[in-house]
Amino acid sequence: MKIYLDCYPCFLRQALSAARRAGGTEHQQLAVLKNTMVILDGLDTGANPPEIARLVHHAVKQEISSSDPYREAKLESTKQALKMLPEIRRLIDSSKDPMDTAIRLAIAGNIMDLGVVEHFGDLEKTIEKVLKQPFAIDHTEELKSMLSAADHLLYLADNTGETVFDRAFIERLNIPVVYAVRGVPVLNDATVQDAEEAGLHNVADILPNGSDAPGTILELCSDQFNEAFKRAPVIIAKGQGNYESLSDAGSKVFCLLQVKCPVIAEDIGAPVGSIVCRRSAVSSPG
Amino acid sequence: MKIYLDCYPCFLRQALSAARRAGGTEHQQLAVLKNTMVILDGLDTGANPPEIARLVHHAVKQEISSSDPYREAKLESTKQALKMLPEIRRLIDSSKDPMDTAIRLAIAGNIMDLGVVEHFGDLEKTIEKVLKQPFAIDHTEELKSMLSAADHLLYLADNTGETVFDRAFIERLNIPVVYAVRGVPVLNDATVQDAEEAGLHNVADILPNGSDAPGTILELCSDQFNEAFKRAPVIIAKGQGNYESLSDAGSKVFCLLQVKCPVIAEDIGAPVGSIVCRRSAVSSPG
Numbered sequence: 344m345k346i347y348l349d350c351y352p353c354f355l356r357q358a359l360s361a362a363r364r365a366g367g368t369e370h371q372q373l374a375v376l377k378n379t380m381v382i383l384d385g386l387d388t389g390a391n392p393p394e395i396a397r398l399v400h401h402a403v404k405q406e407i408s409s410s411d412p413y414r415e416a417k418l419e420s421t422k423q424a425l426k427m428l429p430e431i432r433r434l435i436d437s438s439k440d441p442m443d444t445a446i447r448l449a450i451a452g453n454i455m456d457l458g459v460v461e462h463f464g465d466l467e468k469t470i471e472k473v474l475k476q477p478f479a480i481d482h483t484e485e486l487k488s489m490l491s492a493a494d495h496l497l498y499l500a501d502n503t504g505e506t507v508f509d510r511a512f513i514e515r516l517n518i519p520v521v522y523a524v525r526g527v528p529v530l531n532d533a534t535v536q537d538a539e540e541a542g543l544h545n546v547a548d549i550l551p552n553g554s555d556a557p558g559t560i561l562e563l564c565s566d567q568f569n570e571a572f573k574r575a576p577v578i579i580a581k582g583q584g585n586y587e588s589l590s591d592a593g594s595k596v597f598c599l600l601q602v603k604c605p606v607i608a609e610d611i612g613a614p615v616g617s618i619v620c621r622r623s624a625v626s627s628p629g
Numbered sequence: 630m631k632i633y634l635d636c637y638p639c640f641l642r643q644a645l646s647a648a649r650r651a652g653g654t655e656h657q658q659l660a661v662l663k664n665t666m667v668i669l670d671g672l673d674t675g676a677n678p679p680e681i682a683r684l685v686h687h688a689v690k691q692e693i694s695s696s697d698p699y700r701e702a703k704l705e706s707t708k709q710a711l712k713m714l715p716e717i718r719r720l721i722d723s724s725k726d727p728m729d730t731a732i733r734l735a736i737a738g739n740i741m742d743l744g745v746v747e748h749f750g751d752l753e754k755t756i757e758k759v760l761k762q763p764f765a766i767d768h769t770e771e772l773k774s775m776l777s778a779a780d781h782l783l784y785l786a787d788n789t790g791e792t793v794f795d796r797a798f799i800e801r802l803n804i805p806v807v808y809a810v811r812g813v814p815v816l817n818d819a820t821v822q823d824a825e826e827a828g829l830h831n832v833a834d835i836l837p838n839g840s841d842a843p844g845t846i847l848e849l850c851s852d853q854f855n856e857a858f859k860r861a862p863v864i865i866a867k868g869q870g871n872y873e874s875l876s877d878a879g880s881k882v883f884c885l886l887q888v889k890c891p892v893i894a895e896d897i898g899a900p901v902g903s904i905v906c907r908r909s910a911v912s913s914p915g
Contacts, residue, residue: 348645348655351662355638369634373674376637380666388659 344587346390347606351383354399357458361403361530365412378402392587392606393558396458400529401555411528413457413503420455420504420531421540427466431511434474445512446483447473450599450618452508453501453582457531458557459603479602479613482622486597489577495519497575498547499559499589501582501600503533506541509581513546521571522547526564527555532584558584561592580623583607589623596623630873632676633892637669640685643744647689647816651698664688678873678892679844682744686815687841697814699743699789706741706790706817707826713752717797720760731798732769732885733759736904738794739787739868739887743817744843746889765888765899768908772883775863781805783861784833785845785875787868787886789819792827795867799832807857808833812850813841818870844870847878866909869893875909882909 362375382398438444451473513520525532553565578596580589586598598621602608608615648661668684724730737759799806811818824835839851864882866875872884884907888894894901
């Protein structure tokens with residue numbers, strides 16, 4: 344997915360938010376805004392959002408010498424989600440269609456995104472809503488069918504905290520799972536440490552993707568990750584950033600997300616607030 | 630009120646919105662974004678938001694050769710509000726405290742602001758809410774007292790459509806009113822034409838302020854306006870833009886507004902969504 348003009352103001356907002364989370368002084372925050380405008384001014388309009396976000400968050404970390412501005416927020420998110428894990432499991436176990444419920448809950452967890460807003464909405468209310476609402480794009484049957492035939496799954500994580508919902512989903516599967524996370528902290532996206540704090544090492548092999556983009560830009564990922572990507576018979580890609588970078592990565596990729604911004608809504612063809620399980624297009628090799 | 634760093638992304642969003650309303654091509658929209666970043670990069674942090682907004686909207690009009698990008702939206706707003714005028718009058722006439730209701734409705738109309746959002750909220754719901762909610766800052770008694778002693782009122786307009794609510798308020802007064810509007814179109818702020826379309830010439834003398842700032846920056850206003858400002862025994866200033874430029878313009882100025890953005894909320898000390906009737910500070914001469 345290419346960048347839209349609406350992303351420009353959004354990146355400026357995101358840069359300021361990250362600068363504040365990193366503890367930057369007002370002077371440093373202003374410097375971050377100015378650096379971000381230099382990045383935006385030099386943009387190739389064919390760029391995709393996670394590529395730019397990567398540069399923006401790199402600028403924040405450089406200006407303020409912080410390796411992980413969202414560390415505190417991430418710890419809080421994991422704590423909050425872990426508290427809900429028994430209830431998440433109960434909802435899945437008591438469901439008439441546990442697999443459907445597990446998929447929905449994995450998508451519900453995608454609300455824990457600090458890229459689009461300062462504070463994500465109420466988790467309980469989100470769960471209640473997502474368990475009932477129809478999918479705006481629904482390729483869940485194809486996903487289930489591919490999962491039942493696959494010898495393993497590559498699962499691309501998104502936000503910290505959401506990881507706990509992923510964990511409950513993975514617990515329902517009877518195939519090995521490789522759980523891929525960002526190689527370097529960016530936004531509140533999960534890293535190895537964040538995933539371990541959510542207990543993912545108990546249910547999957549955690550694999551850092553070697554990149555600091557808040558999405559999955561294959562050219563920026565490690566050889567080991569690219570090998571896993573190539574080898575996987577089926578891939579789940581969580582969240583907007585992974586959708587932005589993998590929307591045409593081939594038919595073995597399923598994007599599971601909540602649509603949280605108007606730009607994604609326009610691109611994917613589903614309104615803000617909707618839930619999506621979308622099989623990626625095959626226009627480029629997966 | 631000085632500019633806050635949060636205004637930077639907001640100006641970029643506003644510039645893009647104005648460029649689209651002006652009918653700019655994608656290429657022109659991008660040029661507007663780039664020009665806006667040049668303006669933001671060169672900012673004096675002591676500047677106030679309407680000063681910057683003025684430059685930003687000037688850049689839009691220059692790039693796209695549009696004298697009034699919000700013309701269509703303004704016509705629609707006036708039409709929508711005029712349809713409600715009988716109901717607005719009825720609410721005032723049937724109220725136990727018609728003056729209080731008229732003030733509240735004038736503030737309710739302030740929701741018709743296209744600077745902070747693309748589409749303002751439901752008018753009926755806003756009226757219902759504003760008629761009941763407590764003022765976050767309440768200097769209405771002082772305002773009423775000054776109005777009863779004054780030989781005339783200078784009323785500084787804000788948005789088009791909101792003008793109709795102002796009209797209903799002015800109809801309740803028994804002193805002459807000078808209704809000041811922007812001298813040149815900017816955002817959806819009311820000009821002479823917009824005010825006349827809302828029928829304000831039937832209840833007040835309409836005075837253009839001679840400036841194209843979406844606020845009241847006295848140094849940029851005409852001598853005639855400044856004379857009227859000096860002479861007025863009491864002044865009502867509607868909306869965020871007038872608050873931003875007149876928050877310390879002296880104790881004869883009363884700002885009537887809805888708080889619609891976090892930056893104003895922080896500055897004025899009242900939450901987003903609250904209603905305010907605030908007598909300006911006297912730190913600088915009014």
